[in-house]
Amino acid sequence: MKKSAALPFSESALQAQLCNYLDLSIKPGLHWSSIENGGKRHLLTAVRLKKQGVKAGTPDMFFMLPEGRIAWLELKIKGGALSPPQQVFRDTARRLGHHWAVARTLDEAIDYLTPLGVLKARTV
Numbered sequence: 770m771k772k773s774a775a776l777p778f779s780e781s782a783l784q785a786q787l788c789n790y791l792d793l794s795i796k797p798g799l800h801w802s803s804i805e806n807g808g809k810r811h812l813l814t815a816v817r818l819k820k821q822g823v824k825a826g827t828p829d830m831f832f833m834l835p836e837g838r839i840a841w842l843e844l845k846i847k848g849g850a851l852s853p854p855q856q857v858f859r860d861t862a863r864r865l866g867h868h869w870a871v872a873r874t875l876d877e878a879i880d881y882l883t884p885l886g887v888l889k890a891r892t893v
Contacts (some may be wrong), residue, residue: 777779783844784829793889800833801887826854828869832887840885841869847873 776779784803791801806827810818828841841862843855851859851871862869872878882888 778846780829780844780849783846783873783875783878787830787872787878790875790879795811796887796889799835799887801830803830803890804828826852826856826858828855828858832882832885834868834885834887839869840882840887841870842878842881843869843871844878845871845873849873873888 783820788803795801804827806823806825806829828843830842830844832842834839834840841858843851843859845851859869870877871883872881879888
């Protein structure tokens with residue numbers, strides 16, 4: 770599959786690009802999911818989610834890898850910066866030995882996931 774050169778106009782668009790790519794390219798037997806942690810919400814919804822354990826700073830996506838490993842991926846578009854809770858999560862994940870990265874393009878996400886063994890081998 771050819772990598773995309775177009776820059777997404779929003780983090781949601783970048784995440785959708787990556788999800789489409791993963792649907793075609795993830796290695797069988799692995800699991801990934803996105804975590805809906807951001808965005809504007811009704812106040813009552815925000816209160817309910819906080820009571821249910823939703824934590825600020827949790828990355829956009831996670832990948833379950835062999836041998837109990839997990840990889841986290843935060844998606845940002847050009848110019849987007851990590852919030853203080855995202856920086857704390859990054860530091861905690863790294864201190865605990867988790868894989869963690871931020872990607873600003875589909876290519877950056879692919880470059881992060883490839884050496885972790887998340888993606889099928891590409892055929893020419």
